[in-house]
Amino acid sequence: MTDKTHYENGTLTMTRVFDAPRAAVFNAWVETGKVQQWWGCAQTTAVKSDIEKKVGGKYCHQMTIEGAGEFPMTCRFTAYDPPHQLEYEEVSDNPNPMRVRVEFIERGNQTEVRLVHSNLPDGLSEIVKGGWTAALAKLRDFLVRELAESN
Numbered sequence: 009m010t011d012k013t014h015y016e017n018g019t020l021t022m023t024r025v026f027d028a029p030r031a032a033v034f035n036a037w038v039e040t041g042k043v044q045q046w047w048g049c050a051q052t053t054a055v056k057s058d059i060e061k062k063v064g065g066k067y068c069h070q071m072t073i074e075g076a077g078e079f080p081m082t083c084r085f086t087a088y089d090p091p092h093q094l095e096y097e098e099v100s101d102n103p104n105p106m107r108v109r110v111e112f113i114e115r116g117n118q119t120e121v122r123l124v125h126s127n128l129p130d131g132l133s134e135i136v137k138g139g140w141t142a143a144l145a146k147l148r149d150f151l152v153r154e155l156a157e158s159n
Contacts, residue, residue: 013141015133020125022137024144025118028151033119034091034112036147036154046150049073050142063088067096083108 012023026033036042044055047069054072059065067083087095087109095109106127113120121144128136 013137015128015137018126018128018130018133020123020128020133020137020140022121022123022125022140022144024121024123024148025115026121026148026151027118028155029117030112030114030119031091032151032154033121033147034094036151037094037110038090042150042154043069046143046146047071048143048146049139050146051076060085061088061090067094 011025012021014021036046038059038061040057040059043057043059047055047057048071051073052071053074056070058068060067063085065085065088067085068081070078070080072078082099083096084099085094085096086107087093091112093109093111095107097107098105104127106125109124109126111122113122123140123144125136125140
């Protein structure tokens with residue numbers, strides 16, 4: 009299976025396959041110490057996270073990007089179903105907030121991650137696509153290291 013990316017009408021959909029069990033991939037998204045090792049674009053040098061693992065709980069990250077400063081992302085979980093799915097939306101005054109849904113699909117010894125980032129302003133689509141592409145590559149590297157250390 010190949011990685012896929014598609015953007016249309018304010019929705020970015022990305023599918024990636026990871027050589028890791030579903031529980032490990034899901035936990036990498038919700039355990040603060042793990043998220044902070046892979047979250048953010050390629051230029052991210054540090055991440056601070058605050059995660060409350062429940063519907064209505066915080067899913068907040070502050071990225072430090074080299075030469076650009078700190079960028080907070082304040083969100084709340086709207087769905088939380090380990091290890092199958094999580095969904096969160098930005099906390100803002102925007103009447104149509106950005107929303108991210110992540111599904112974790114078991115494929116034998118692998119996990120397919122299907123990420124859908126919706127209500128994305130067209131002007132941000134390429135930036136967000138680049139950020140997610142880099143973050144998912146860093147997640148892949150993190151999972152390889154984590155699994156190697158556990159064996």
